[in-house]
Amino acid sequence: MAERALVIVPTYNEKDNIARLIPAVLSQNASIDILVVDDGSPDGTGAIVDSVAASEPRVHCLHRTGKMGLGTAYLAGFKWALERDYQLVFEMDADFSHAPEMIPLFLKAIEGADLVIGSRYQNGQVNVVNWPMSRLFLSYSANIYARRVTGLQVFDATGGFKCFRRKVLEAIDLTGVKSNGYAFQIEMTFRVWKKKFRIVEIPIVFVDRTEGSSKMSKQIVREAVLMVWRLRWWSIAGRV
Ligand SMILES: Nc1nc2c(ncn2[C@@H]2O[C@H](COP(=O)(O)OP(=O)(O)OP(=O)(O)O)[C@@H](O)[C@H]2O)c(=O)[nH]1
Numbered sequence: 315m316a317e318r319a320l321v322i323v324p325t326y327n328e329k330d331n332i333a334r335l336i337p338a339v340l341s342q343n344a345s346i347d348i349l350v351v352d353d354g355s356p357d358g359t360g361a362i363v364d365s366v367a368a369s370e371p372r373v374h375c376l377h378r379t380g381k382m383g384l385g386t387a388y389l390a391g392f393k394w395a396l397e398r399d400y401q402l403v404f405e406m407d408a409d410f411s412h413a414p415e416m417i418p419l420f421l422k423a424i425e426g427a428d429l430v431i432g433s434r435y436q437n438g439q440v441n442v443v444n445w446p447m448s449r450l451f452l453s454y455s456a457n458i459y460a461r462r463v464t465g466l467q468v469f470d471a472t473g474g475f476k477c478f479r480r481k482v483l484e485a486i487d488l489t490g491v492k493s494n495g496y497a498f499q500i501e502m503t504f505r506v507w508k509k510k511f512r513i514v515e516i517p518i519v520f521v522d523r524t525e526g527s528s529k530m531s532k533q534i535v536r537e538a539v540l541m542v543w544r545l546r547w548w549s550i551a552g553r554v
């Protein structure tokens with residue numbers, strides 16, 4: 315019997331993606347369930363998920379009352395997973411930037427790892443499709459900066475397509491995780507790395523969303539710029 319896996323998908327206004335994403339994910343493997351964490355999307359994403367969940371027991375929806383950020387959405391999802399008997403926990407975007415067809419490769423790779431990261435940047439390659447140059451430049455430099463400042467040894471420090479073993483989430487002080495925007499991805503990976511868990515990166519092709527709109531903001535960038543210095547300090551002070 316395969317280990318049970320939960321794919322957590324945070325959503326904010328993803329009505330044009332979510333109904334297509336759910337079956338695409340479930341069809342990858344019979345051992346997978348989905349938890350959508352919706353922040354009261356004004357476009358009705360949460361209601362769409364509820365109607366799918368009504369007839370599909372593998373689909374679940376956590377409703378939060380307002381837009382509270384990607385980081386706290388994942389933390390709520392991790393807690394939900396740990397209260398149940400999932401052995402593997404995925405992070406995945408709703409916007410098809412993360413291809414559901416990659417999930418079986420994650421399941422294979424996690425057999426020999428504690429955290430699998432889908433990497434857009436590996437061995438000098440850049441596997442990103444349809445991002446404007448400015449966005450690619452931001453992401454790529456953010457990665458170099460995050461690695462330099464923190465010492466973290468992964469190619470894609472900001473990537474958000476991941477699979478954790480349960481024991482990793484149990485070992486990390488989730489209440490101490492402070493970042494909420496895309497620094498959240500750096501902070502989680504950094505904490506896993508500091509605990510010396512086995513991290514494996516597999517190459518993915520990241521395709522920019524075609525439906526819905528980006529939630530990226532200046533504030534999210536600012537948080538990441540400052541957060542990596544906090545991580546470095548926490549590391550020196552022995553707090554992670
Ligand atoms: N629950 C919840 N989900 C969010 C929040 N912000 C973003 N998301 C979801 O997190 C995932 C990633 O967000 P995106 O808007 O795609 O952010 P991004 O990938 O950095 O930017 P683009 O790909 O350029 O759009 C998507 O599924 C969003 O709907 C939030 O505050 N709460």
Ligand SMILES: [Mg+2]
Nearest residue numbers: 407409411523
């Ligand atoms: Mg996206």
